[in-house]
Amino acid sequence: MKERDFKIYRGDDERGELVSYKCNVSEGMVVLDVIHRIQADQANDLACRWNCKAGKCGSCSVEINGKPRLACMTRMNELDEDKTVVITPLKSFPVIKDIVTDVSWNYEQNMKIKPFSPSEKDKEKDFVMMQKDVDRVQHFRKCIECYLCQNMCHVVRDNEGKDKFAGPRYMTRLASLEMHPMDRADRIEDIKDVHGSGMCNITRCCTEVCPEEIQITDDAIIPLKERVVDRFYDPIMMLFRKLFGKKKKETTN
Amino acid sequence: MILTLGEYSMLDISEIRRLQFDVLVIGAGGAGLSAAIAASQEKNIKVGLICKSLLGKAHTVMAEGGMAAALGNVDNRDDWKIHFRDTMRGGKMLNNWKMAQIHAKNAPERVRELEHWGAVFDRTKDGLINQRNFGGHRYPRLAHVGDRTGLEMIRALQDHGIHQGIDIQMECTALDILKDKSGKISGVVCMYRETGEFIVFETKSLIFATGGAGKAWEVTSNSWEYTGDGYGMAYEAGAELIDMEFNQFHPTGMVWPPSVKGILVTEGVRGEGGILKNSEGKRFMFDYIPEKFANETADTEEEAARWLKGDKSARRPPELLTRDVVARAINNEVKAGRGSVHGGAYLDIATQRSAEDIKRKLPSMYHQFKILAELDITKEPMEVGPTCHYFMGGIKVDAKTSMTNVDGLFACGEAAGGMHGANRLGGNSLSDLLVFGNLSGIEASKYSRKIKSMPKSSDEDIKRIIKNATSILNKEKGNNPYLIHEDLQKNMQYNVGIIRTKNEIKDGISEIDNLKSQFKDVKAAGSSQFNPGWHEALALRNLLISAEAVAKSAFMREESRGAHTREDFPSEMKEWLEYNIINKKGKDGNMETIKVKRSEPEAELKRIANSSIEELEKEVKLDHNK
Numbered sequence: 001m002k003e004r005d006f007k008i009y010r011g012d013d014e015r016g017e018l019v020s021y022k023c024n025v026s027e028g029m030v031v032l033d034v035i036h037r038i039q040a041d042q043a044n045d046l047a048c049r050w051n052c053k054a055g056k057c058g059s060c061s062v063e064i065n066g067k068p069r070l071a072c073m074t075r076m077n078e079l080d081e082d083k084t085v086v087i088t089p090l091k092s093f094p095v096i097k098d099i100v101t102d103v104s105w106n107y108e109q110n111m112k113i114k115p116f117s118p119s120e121k122d123k124e125k126d127f128v129m130m131q132k133d134v135d136r137v138q139h140f141r142k143c144i145e146c147y148l149c150q151n152m153c154h155v156v157r158d159n160e161g162k163d164k165f166a167g168p169r170y171m172t173r174l175a176s177l178e179m180h181p182m183d184r185a186d187r188i189e190d191i192k193d194v195h196g197s198g199m200c201n202i203t204r205c206c207t208e209v210c211p212e213e214i215q216i217t218d219d220a221i222i223p224l225k226e227r228v229v230d231r232f233y234d235p236i237m238m239l240f241r242k243l244f245g246k247k248k249k250e251t252t253n
Numbered sequence: 254m255i256l257t258l259g260e261y262s263m264l265d266i267s268e269i270r271r272l273q274f275d276v277l278v279i280g281a282g283g284a285g286l287s288a289a290i291a292a293s294q295e296k297n298i299k300v301g302l303i304c305k306s307l308l309g310k311a312h313t314v315m316a317e318g319g320m321a322a323a324l325g326n327v328d329n330r331d332d333w334k335i336h337f338r339d340t341m342r343g344g345k346m347l348n349n350w351k352m353a354q355i356h357a358k359n360a361p362e363r364v365r366e367l368e369h370w371g372a373v374f375d376r377t378k379d380g381l382i383n384q385r386n387f388g389g390h391r392y393p394r395l396a397h398v399g400d401r402t403g404l405e406m407i408r409a410l411q412d413h414g415i416h417q418g419i420d421i422q423m424e425c426t427a428l429d430i431l432k433d434k435s436g437k438i439s440g441v442v443c444m445y446r447e448t449g450e451f452i453v454f455e456t457k458s459l460i461f462a463t464g465g466a467g468k469a470w471e472v473t474s475n476s477w478e479y480t481g482d483g484y485g486m487a488y489e490a491g492a493e494l495i496d497m498e499f500n501q502f503h504p505t506g507m508v509w510p511p512s513v514k515g516i517l518v519t520e521g522v523r524g525e526g527g528i529l530k531n532s533e534g535k536r537f538m539f540d541y542i543p544e545k546f547a548n549e550t551a552d553t554e555e556e557a558a559r560w561l562k563g564d565k566s567a568r569r570p571p572e573l574l575t576r577d578v579v580a581r582a583i584n585n586e587v588k589a590g591r592g593s594v595h596g597g598a599y600l601d602i603a604t605q606r607s608a609e610d611i612k613r614k615l616p617s618m619y620h621q622f623k624i625l626a627e628l629d630i631t632k633e634p635m636e637v638g639p640t641c642h643y644f645m646g647g648i649k650v651d652a653k654t655s656m657t658n659v660d661g662l663f664a665c666g667e668a669a670g671g672m673h674g675a676n677r678l679g680g681n682s683l684s685d686l687l688v689f690g691n692l693s694g695i696e697a698s699k700y701s702r703k704i705k706s707m708p709k710s711s712d713e714d715i716k717r718i719i720k721n722a723t724s725i726l727n728k729e730k731g732n733n734p735y736l737i738h739e740d741l742q743k744n745m746q747y748n749v750g751i752i753r754t755k756n757e758i759k760d761g762i763s764e765i766d767n768l769k770s771q772f773k774d775v776k777a778a779g780s781s782q783f784n785p786g787w788h789e790a791l792a793l794r795n796l797l798i799s800a801e802a803v804a805k806s807a808f809m810r811e812e813s814r815g816a817h818t819r820e821d822f823p824s825e826m827k828e829w830l831e832y833n834i835i836n837k838k839g840k841d842g843n844m845e846t847i848k849v850k851r852s853e854p855e856a857e858l859k860r861i862a863n864s865s866i867e868e869l870e871k872e873v874k875l876d877h878n879k
Contacts, residue, residue: 028510030625040735045779045787051306051476054516054621056404057314059306073624096447097783107308107415107423115416116371123369128380134373138398141405142616143855145309180373247294 031073047098058146117185140176149206165199168206175220275299277456282311284666285462286410287690293417295698316403317519319395320683321359328392341862344674350854351652352672361685373411431710438661439708449781457701466799467645471746474517483668483793496646498806504579506640527602531591537569541582597638606712655693665689675815731776734790
């Protein structure tokens with residue numbers, strides 16, 4: 001058991017400050033444990049979000065010493081013992097109170113995505129899909145919606161960018177739908193115009209912070225960009241489509 | 254409107270925002286989302302869905318192993334009848350017979366539906382939904398996605414649900430139910446956590462999908478949301494709580510380090526071949542095979558190993574006995590001084606499966622231990638011990654409609670009681686959420702359609718509910734809600750835990766009384782805006798009601814059955830099989846705990862549940878050949 005120093009942002013979007021706390025830290029404790037201890041003993045009204053405490057729900061996203069992390073999966077023993085631990089809210093979203101931010105923008109992006117659309121005929125019998133054909137879709141579906149990638153994306157971070165780009169999380173979701181063997185919807189035009197795939201300039205910041213280690217840039221965003229290019233900027237394909245009509249569905253990966 | 258301190262007394266009821274629904278669902282986990290989706294498919298039914306957290310974060314997300322459904326994709330001998338028999342035997346025959354039948358019959362259709370909505374399950378070699386073995390299930394039956402099935406389920410429901418015209422209200426806490434003069438549901442008063450604003454939802458019917466109350470124990474796999482809100486509100490509104498003495502302690506929670514004590518380690522580890530050992534290196538589960546299950550359980554390591562390799566003539570390893578049995582065995586080994594270093598048992602998958610298999614089949618377990626315990630499960634055994642996990646009991650509902658004894662109030666999922674009897678089989682919860690979520694959504698719509706005009710709530714009730722909530726903030730001083738909660742958790746852990754005796758339960762009940770009086774003076778500091786201290790205090794009433802119901806029922810049931818273990822009455826008593834215990838609010842305002850005789854099941858169901866496995870397998874084979 002050792003007493004450690006903490007600074008936690010207290011306040012709202014307009015006004016706030018870093019408040020100092022001391023807390024005893026014992027073996028195995030994670031940052032979320034510290035927040036709970038401070039909440040119970042020193043600051044009952046300290047606002048924080050959490051649920052599962054095991055890295056599965058993606059609720060407790062904050063910035064710890066300036067890095068976007070899940071508070072429940074950040075062990076105290078990986079942070080420098082002599083330094084004050086600074087806990088602040090995600091920077092890309094408005095602060096509601098303390099370290100809780102308004103993430104409703106993300107839910108709005110999800111609403112804009114055409115949902116999974118199998119054909120009626122396929123629904124009449126059991127789906128037959130080989131494991132190797134769903135591996136990549138399952139890889140995307142590991143996403144716990146912690147929004148750390150959204151927070152880290154410099155396009156999303158810029159407020160105007162929020163109107164133009166759905167962010168890495170939803171590129172991943174779009175990729176999971178586009179590569180689903182039974183999906184029959186066409187989202188390529190939306191990916192370009194509504195979800196703004198062109199806004200990403202592949203800095204890979206999103207991939208670096210993903211706690212589920214999803215290869216967001218390489219496996220999701222780049223393939224989507226390629227599909228957009230194939231559809232809209234490939235002269236041979238454009239001629240092909242003019243002659244034979246629009247392709248109904250991109251082939252699955 | 255947002256109330257500042259001291260304003261409640263001048264509360265003008267007309268300034269409070271109101272929204273109207275035909276069906277309102279409280280809780281947005283697997284059951285709540287299923288219910289809302291089902292209700293939204295009905296014509297001209299306006300559906301609302303309220304969640305205490307953000308959408309997609311409910312506790313369902315934590316479910317790991319899978320959902321049980323007799324699809325027969327891996328072993329085509331499976332059938333609803335065998336699933337039903339397994340469920341009844343697992344529940345020690347105390348299950349609501351009809352619910353267990355509805356569940357087993359409908360689970361496959363609901364799982365397929367989830368796939369049509371976008372869930373991507375692991376596949377068999379033939380490209381069908383893969384199924385894994387789990388405790389108490391005769392065949393590989395659990396549709397799954399690695400060890401993150403709950404996440405897959407909630408995401409599939411969420412992404413489908415948001416396009417069904419459902420009005421979803423996030424981070425909104427329900428405070429209490431409103432009824433009209435005739436006693437039927439008329440609405441619910443809620444509070445937005447973000448702002449502290451109160452709102453009245455007027456509704457013709459209300460579905461509680463509010464989960465359990467595992468947060469009443471110290472060592473628990475449950476999140477902060479699990480405070481028995483549904484139990485507390487339903488109880489206050491006159492609904493009955495059934496089987497509350499049956500609290501499932503999952504045998505394998507993490508035990509080390511202390512800060513993660515209780516976090517779930519999926520039964521899938523054992524389903525994939527994981528074995529349990531004590532400090533002497535002995536595989537002890539062979540010593541704990543109950544007589545009833547002896548015929549269907551391997552009695553040598555050699556046979557268990559053959560089973561793991563897929564030999565259909567071999568019987569299941571004893572690690573896959575039902576959760577109550579495994580939890581008690583671990584508890585016993587620790588008590589006898591054969592526990593692991595930190596007071597649990599060793600769960601070893603490293604010697605049973607290749608590192609590659611483990612990472613592929615159990616990726617989040619690998620990750621969880623790597624980060625939280627700095628342990629590589631492909632090389633070393635895990636340390637595990639029992640953790641409070643699930644309420645078999647809950648709000649009493651009609652099996653065919655999911656309606657409670659309060660007109661217009663429905664319950665489903667963990668919030669409802671009866672389906673799982675004295676012990677739930679792993680994997681039967683996710684399928685329960687889908688089956689009874691769906692059923693209650695349809696039935697609540699039917700009910701609401703019959704109610705012509707919106708039932709009227711009384712302004713006095715609304716004022717009283719809001720005043721109860723704001724007075725916690727407005728007191729000059731009072732008791733810290735976090736500390737009352739911690740005391741309750743300790744009390745339940747030590748006095749009403751996994752092994753119970755008369756005197757301890759008695760102590761537990763008097764401590765709950767003491768905490769109830771401390772709760773009267775509970776005080777939360779700060780304002781009403783996103784104030785966890787206030788939210789904690791508001792949840793305490795419901796936690797205390799849930800805990801009292803558990804303790805009083807546990808005191809009354811003088812036998813050991815399933816998850817309820819009385820040291821002073823160590824065996825199952827035949828006469829107790831005929832009774833359920835019910836808790837309800839008495840006329841004097843105190844909790845009444847009564848024994849109620851169970852009704853006689855349909856003869857056919859009784860026959861199936863009591864058949865020998867050989868007989869039933871023969872019968873199913875004939876059925877399938879028809």
